[in-house]
Amino acid sequence: MPATSQPSPRHRRTLRLVAAAAALATAGALAAAYPAGAHESRGHGHHGPSRYQDVQLLSFNDLHGNLEPPAGSSGRVTELQPDGTTKTIDAGGVEYLATHLREARKGEKYSITAAGGDMVGASPLISGLFHDEPTIEALNKLDLDVTSVGNHEFDEGAKELARLQNGGCHPTDGCYTDKKFQGADFPYLAANVLDEKTNRPILKPYWVWRKKDVKVGFIGVTLEDTPGVVSAEGVKGLKFKDEVETINKYARVLQAQGVKSIVALIHEGGFPASGAYNYDCDSAGAGSGVSGPIVDIAKNITPAVDALVTGHTHNAYVCTIPDPSGKPRMVTSAASFGRLYTDTTLTYDRRTGDIARTAVKSANHVVTRTVAKAPDMTALIGKWNTLAAPIGNRAIGYISADVPSTGTESPMGDLIADAQLAYGKELDPETDLALMNPGGVRAGLTYAASGSEGDGVVTYAEGFTVQPFSNTVNLQDFTGAQLVQVLKEQVSGANESSPKVLQPSSGLTYTLDLTKTGADRVVTDSIRLNGAAIDPAATYRVATNSFLAGGGDGFTTLGQGTNDLVGTDDLTALEQYLTANSSASSPMPPPAADRISIMR
Missing domain, CATH: 3.60.21.10 (Metallo-dependent phosphatases)
Structure with a gap:
């Protein structure tokens, strides 16, 4: 497919004019700034463009x-x-x-x-x-x-x-x-x-x-x-x-x-x-x-x-x-x-x-914030914020402190997993656990007020920033052996060189041994669900988002689940969880992020 080599009308705009190389003050500076011999084409009365630009x-x-x-x-x-x-x-x-x-x-x-x-x-x-x-x-x-x-x-x-x-x-x-x-x-x-x-x-x-x-x-x-x-x-x-x-x-x-x-x-x-x-x-x-x-x-x-x-x-x-x-x-x-x-x-x-x-x-x-704001960008943001405000400013929950999204296991990741587990249980009471991909956690929640909200208020706009993909919450059945394999896929195969550690819902605990390599980093004997060891032959009902349910991020085993049930979008699940479990008088504390033990 050929590409034009001619700029568009905007690209033909006149750029700001100044001298470039001529601003160097001495021949020594020229020699340092340009390859050997560059200054030769600039002297001897030559009035055309210099060799180097x-x-x-x-x-x-x-x-x-x-x-x-x-x-x-x-x-x-x-x-x-x-x-x-x-x-x-x-x-x-x-x-x-x-x-x-x-x-x-x-x-x-x-x-x-x-x-x-x-x-x-x-x-x-x-x-x-x-x-x-x-x-x-x-x-x-x-x-x-x-x-x-x-x-x-x-x-x-x-x-x-x-x-x-x-x-x-x-x-x-x-x-x-x-x-x-x-x-x-x-x-x-x-x-x-x-x-x-x-x-x-x-x-x-x-x-x-x-x-x-x-x-x-x-x-x-x-x-x-x-x-x-x-x-x-x-x-x-x-x-x-x-x-x-x-x-x-x-x-x-x-x-x-x-x-x-x-x-x-x-x-x-x-x-x-x-x-x-x-x-x-x-x-x-x-x-x-x-x-x-x-x-x-x-x-x-x-x-x-x-x-x-x-x-x-x-x-x-x-x-x-x-x-x-x-x-x-x-x-x-x-x-x-x-x-x-x-x-x-x-x-x-x-x-x-x-x-x-x-x-x-x-x-x-x-890009420091100590410089003047560009007025045209301020106007652009104001225009779109006015259109978004009726939706974005709506309160959907309350938190008692920042809920960060950083770390191998993050409080924000755990919160999302808990929300999907709660929603999964509404769809099917047999739902056992939820897993959230770390790349889908786009931000944390900040306690300090911004705009017209008060401290600790979580708005729909903030929730959207955390989960903007509109993935659905999906339920699937997996054997215990498959569930163990999913955890191993976090640190092996496509994810071995750059692990993608799934964020677990409350009740799922295990240990990652970072002194080892590949799938061995998951300590199989440490995996527990509500205190009980995983039974390889048993069936577990797992909630994930639709991206993971399709085998995304190298989790091929998650693409092999059975008895699929597709629910609402993941942001709605988060909103429902925050609304049901927090209030202005009883804000939600951040999860402790202690479900995965790390050995180094």
Whole structure:
């Protein structure tokens, strides 16, 4: 599927004009900033463009519709201090992100803004209630140039993704305002997502940014395992191809068109050695400070690609990882929820049309909340909040303290599992337990008041932020042997290198021995339900959400249950549980998160 190499009318907008390389004051500074010989094409009375041109690449990833500042730990970043200590900084919010990006672009004649996927999906109420139209509008105002798709772009299927790209009112909800939704001003790239019938990409596989004689190509992919982390309905009729093979294929296509400067936008990521956004990822050598899927991907992508913007893992890193030729190549990720952005300088060589990799530099920057809010974003948030307020401000429960969503076992995860168990027992009194996938717990609940609510009040909007997927609560029968296998699948098979520990309902207890590897990390003899050992031959009635019931997140055994019964959506189950078990005079305390014992 050919992609146009001509920008849209908005992309042809005039960027802010300033001198770039000429701002360097001395020949010594020039020599330090550019490859050897770069200054030679700038002297001797030559009045044309210099050989080397700095191109600013601003990037971010995994926004997930977080237009308002995220609450709690989801709205903070960790910063490493010169003395080795760390501090946390409140960060995020599109009003502040807009200000930071606009300030960063000042004085940059050549500036591109790109993203690494998951701009939408799993979004708070202000965006999710309106099928993420508000986020697309915000990204348009941010002057985003291009993004890859991520797995969450498929939460509502390919047709809805196409609507977000092309515009039009929602097929069932209609138009939310008196203006027709215009869609994204920027291209979504989906090079490795193919229509099963046509075997062609469902969206553009690549896009070329042009400014005078400078051109930079972008290839966008999502992780190949997207079907394993998205509901089956969301990826129906689609094929997801290998990231490396796809990028290498389209790098050749771009080169054949004369585009030699190439950036890959990859919705797959890694796990940094430090939780601080500003740690030195290469302190022990190139590629030393990050692990995970992105490392093997980066090592195998053709050297024709000059930089990788990544995402998915919600981590922050700026690392160099050697390409197949052994040459260091920049790989970046800006955490999530708009808390950081990455500023990368790509030095474009006009003589070769390629990036001079020895001159590439990059850093993550905090989207602090100490700057002025962007007025256009404040107006956008106000417009959509007014529409959402009648639904979002309704109280659904009360808590006595924060209910965090962090940790191997989190209080929020346990609370959701308890809610699904209670709902399951209403559907079928024989329901024994509930299991909740950790990736479905998108946030915790915050005790401190926000907006017009009081301390401890849980609003529908907050509940929606915790569980935005509209999964159903499903009941299935499993043997005891299958239940044990499910627990082992948390730390083995597809989940061995990156465990996905299910959040258990009250009554289910067991031990994880982290000194062991694979399935052996689950201590089988420790598994108890209401104090009794699991009987391998007995039948247990288990409540999960529809995503897990379909075998999602690598839990293939959960896709083999019998005697299915489909209930209401999971947020309704949570609302009913909070309403029934809390009040203003008797708020609910956070669960103790003591159902899983950890041996280290």
